[in-house]
Amino acid sequence: MNEMSNKWIGARTIRPDGADKVTGRATYSADNTMPGMIWGKMLRSPHAHARIRSIDTSKAEALPGVKAVVTAKDVVDFPLDKSVMLGIQDMRWMCRNVMAREKALFHGHPVAAVAAVSEEVAAAACALIEVDYEVLPHAIEIEDAIKPDAPILHEWNQFEGKPSNITGTMVLKAGDVEKGFAEADLVVERTFTTRPVHQGYIEPHACTVSHAADGRVTIWSSSQGQFMVRAMTSLLTGIPQSNIRAIPAEIGGGFGAKTIVYLEPVAVLLSRKSGRPVKIVMTRDEVQRATGPAPGSLMTVKIGAKKDGTLVAAQGTFYLQAGGLPGSPLRGPVGCSFAAYAIPNVLSTGYDVVSNRSKVAAYRAPGAPHGAFATESVLDEIAEKLGLDPLDMRVRNSAKPGDKAIYGPNFGDVTFVETIDAIRKHPHYKAPLDKNPRPGVKRGRGVASGFWYNAGGESSVQVNITEDGNVVVTTGHPDVGGSRASIANVVAELIGIEHSHVNVIIGDTQTIGFSNLTGGSRVTFASAMVATASCEKVIGQLKDRAAKIWKIDAEAVKWEDGMALPAGDNAGKFPPLSLKELAAKANEMGGPIGTQVQLNTTGADPGFATHCVDVEVDVDLGIVRVLRYTAAQDVGRALHPGYVEGQIQGGVVQGIGWALSEEYLYDRNGKVDNATFLDYRMPVCSDVPMIEPIMLEIPNSKHPQGVRGVGEAPIVPPLAAIANAVHDALGIRFTALPMSPPKVTERLEQG
Amino acid sequence: MSKTHVTTTINGEPMEFLTDASSSLLDVLRGPLGLTGTKEGCGTGDCGACSVTVDGRLMCSCLMLAVEAEGKSIGTIEGMAQGGQLHPLQQKFLEMAALQCGICTPGVLISARALLEKNPDPTEEEVRFGLAGNLCRCTGYDKIVRAVLETAADMREAAR
Numbered sequence: 001m002n003e004m005s006n007k008w009i010g011a012r013t014i015r016p017d018g019a020d021k022v023t024g025r026a027t028y029s030a031d032n033t034m035p036g037m038i039w040g041k042m043l044r045s046p047h048a049h050a051r052i053r054s055i056d057t058s059k060a061e062a063l064p065g066v067k068a069v070v071t072a073k074d075v076v077d078f079p080l081d082k083s084v085m086l087g088i089q090d091m092r093w094m095c096r097n098v099m100a101r102e103k104a105l106f107h108g109h110p111v112a113a114v115a116a117v118s119e120e121v122a123a124a125a126c127a128l129i130e131v132d133y134e135v136l137p138h139a140i141e142i143e144d145a146i147k148p149d150a151p152i153l154h155e156w157n158q159f160e161g162k163p164s165n166i167t168g169t170m171v172l173k174a175g176d177v178e179k180g181f182a183e184a185d186l187v188v189e190r191t192f193t194t195r196p197v198h199q200g201y202i203e204p205h206a207c208t209v210s211h212a213a214d215g216r217v218t219i220w221s222s223s224q225g226q227f228m229v230r231a232m233t234s235l236l237t238g239i240p241q242s243n244i245r246a247i248p249a250e251i252g253g254g255f256g257a258k259t260i261v262y263l264e265p266v267a268v269l270l271s272r273k274s275g276r277p278v279k280i281v282m283t284r285d286e287v288q289r290a291t292g293p294a295p296g297s298l299m300t301v302k303i304g305a306k307k308d309g310t311l312v313a314a315q316g317t318f319y320l321q322a323g324g325l326p327g328s329p330l331r332g333p334v335g336c337s338f339a340a341y342a343i344p345n346v347l348s349t350g351y352d353v354v355s356n357r358s359k360v361a362a363y364r365a366p367g368a369p370h371g372a373f374a375t376e377s378v379l380d381e382i383a384e385k386l387g388l389d390p391l392d393m394r395v396r397n398s399a400k401p402g403d404k405a406i407y408g409p410n411f412g413d414v415t416f417v418e419t420i421d422a423i424r425k426h427p428h429y430k431a432p433l434d435k436n437p438r439p440g441v442k443r444g445r446g447v448a449s450g451f452w453y454n455a456g457g458e459s460s461v462q463v464n465i466t467e468d469g470n471v472v473v474t475t476g477h478p479d480v481g482g483s484r485a486s487i488a489n490v491v492a493e494l495i496g497i498e499h500s501h502v503n504v505i506i507g508d509t510q511t512i513g514f515s516n517l518t519g520g521s522r523v524t525f526a527s528a529m530v531a532t533a534s535c536e537k538v539i540g541q542l543k544d545r546a547a548k549i550w551k552i553d554a555e556a557v558k559w560e561d562g563m564a565l566p567a568g569d570n571a572g573k574f575p576p577l578s579l580k581e582l583a584a585k586a587n588e589m590g591g592p593i594g595t596q597v598q599l600n601t602t603g604a605d606p607g608f609a610t611h612c613v614d615v616e617v618d619v620d621l622g623i624v625r626v627l628r629y630t631a632a633q634d635v636g637r638a639l640h641p642g643y644v645e646g647q648i649q650g651g652v653v654q655g656i657g658w659a660l661s662e663e664y665l666y667d668r669n670g671k672v673d674n675a676t677f678l679d680y681r682m683p684v685c686s687d688v689p690m691i692e693p694i695m696l697e698i699p700n701s702k703h704p705q706g707v708r709g710v711g712e713a714p715i716v717p718p719l720a721a722i723a724n725a726v727h728d729a730l731g732i733r734f735t736a737l738p739m740s741p742p743k744v745t746e747r748l749e750q751g
Numbered sequence: 752m753s754k755t756h757v758t759t760t761i762n763g764e765p766m767e768f769l770t771d772a773s774s775s776l777l778d779v780l781r782g783p784l785g786l787t788g789t790k791e792g793c794g795t796g797d798c799g800a801c802s803v804t805v806d807g808r809l810m811c812s813c814l815m816l817a818v819e820a821e822g823k824s825i826g827t828i829e830g831m832a833q834g835g836q837l838h839p840l841q842q843k844f845l846e847m848a849a850l851q852c853g854i855c856t857p858g859v860l861i862s863a864r865a866l867l868e869k870n871p872d873p874t875e876e877e878v879r880f881g882l883a884g885n886l887c888r889c890t891g892y893d894k895i896v897r898a899v900l901e902t903a904a905d906m907r908e909a910a911r
Contacts, residue, residue, distance in 0.1 A: 024788015252854025642848030
């Protein structure tokens, strides 16, 4: 490796996919067409909860221009009594999510799909499908779904011996919490709620597929994993994976929600039936109604502390709102909420609750922001009551290297205190804050921390030397925020050539080896590790070639600055051979130069973050504005600092939306009332200030460049940090999100 | 259904198309004209991904009927770079990592260009309000705002 020069690692290079993206040439999922293509459209349930007695598609099929109609009968069934897992997804739920089977479980749940010569004809055909529904009582909120007389979504599900909407539990324990609370000088217990929030990617789900006459399928769609698209489509259609080529389009945001499929298997079935390529594009209304938000939550957190701030016991009970089918990310709040702290006695319990809303999907650090909102708010209250600085108290209680984490393993590096120190030393935390700047306005400052597991897993990377001596790198990971730029930096550094001579592309399922999802903050970690192994192999090949040409041992050749040099006793005996020269001689000296490395990567140490925020509250209008935001995180090594900062800034602003403005509104019939970007209020440019990232680069010793996952930890602290700042401003502790103007004025009026 | 013949100018080139009365300008740009650089994020004028200019004025092309393009001059992202030379905003966005997934980027760039044409020396607040109609979910806006402010400064310098 070329540690000395370090020309490209850490450089703010221009991303390989950049020019296409600023000129409108990059092709996203809805930008593709195929010859002879027709259009697909979903018929969606108008009811929040209904049994499907029968579906009559004959009138739709008879409409001129209609080429195919499919229902759940056409989708491979996964019977309820046998779980079939694909990663963390249970195919019993996925098959029912892409097409309602026994029941429609939420307003917008697909019940049939049509392919026709135009979108208009497809929509007209949907209106002709006759579905006989038995409308059932519905439950939207967690509180309604866990009441003793709640409408039961899945009659086969039992909890504690009775039919229930609680479809799963998770418990983590350490020590004895009762004993711990008995030893505490102060115990604070509070109940919190958060609302489901949508990931809010600007690109609606879309796909174009072709099922050819020989049974071979091509899928063009954007996702966080083309291999996931292939596997799920295979399972839901019965077509073998070898016959499905899933081509990753550029992805217009995913944030976790594009780790499952909604459209691709249905489009394949329509294409198989019609014999034509089929394109389906969701409207924004469909995205908001029927694709996965992050769950809402109902949480109780109780923490006991000694007078000096030492935490002695913590108990958390986390109910997460799964939507119509099971699968809340319980490991988020249950595992992450207390993980950063060395607390001897912990009991952390999660419940997966189904209700008549769209099935949840992953959203950036799934479940962790919820738990941190509760835990970090309670810690703030404890520090206040004990008269301690909230950051000092966190330092006192930080987990140490070697401690057993609540979720199982012993910690390697723990860089939590470094993130706290970075905030303590930052001018922001020390700056005076005028808490009453003008009449009707209050200001406050809050801090909070966050933890995320990070992840390794399977990645494949090809490195090929072109005949003219440049480098093409192929990875198997959709690039959601600049990973190609980071990998280009690593490969340019290791091979020792100009960054502009390295091109990084994303392979499709039939051209690159299996690579797991882009998610869990794993891609830059894993693919840089595998790209490094690939480069080492390629450099080995290049040294072999040079050794052959010079007729010396390969061990007597070194690789430096893109050239083979004779080393040791042979130093200086031969003129260096450049990559270009070796590439030109490749065929006569043994054939093409290149390799593919496939690894199941490990060593992704967890991510820690500490944030500080100043807010201003208009006490008449209830508007909370973020004035200043500073976010410290251990990023290990920033391969491309611009995109690392971008992850932190973007995650924080998503957290600001979650804290202050985003929520779904449902009407009395259980229908989503705000399925537009006007009414589902995500932060716009004028809502937020600059977000100052502090990148701490403490190398991860288990990674060749020191990388740690970055993308998820930044969304964990903001909810609590902002709530703590609002408390500092108003003296009111908000335990329910969002802190939107009507909710804030309501609390202010209560006094 | 009979179609309407529309004669218009797109990125300085004369253009003719046939359209249904109900089609939006966005539908025609992305469909028959093949100009898919303009994106559809919402179809209700709330996200700005479909931003274009119409006789120099910033518009959401999803909110404008295609027939209304008659006799107008439309500017899309495909016309922003001149002869292979990126517009200074495009270049600055690349240099400053002001895009992540890139789906909002064409709309943001069209809006930012319209803003700087009206106001070559905007404050941070003016940039933030000028771009308030363009949702970006990836970047948190920080690098976008900085890139627009830096481009404005460069363009003022170059114009001296």
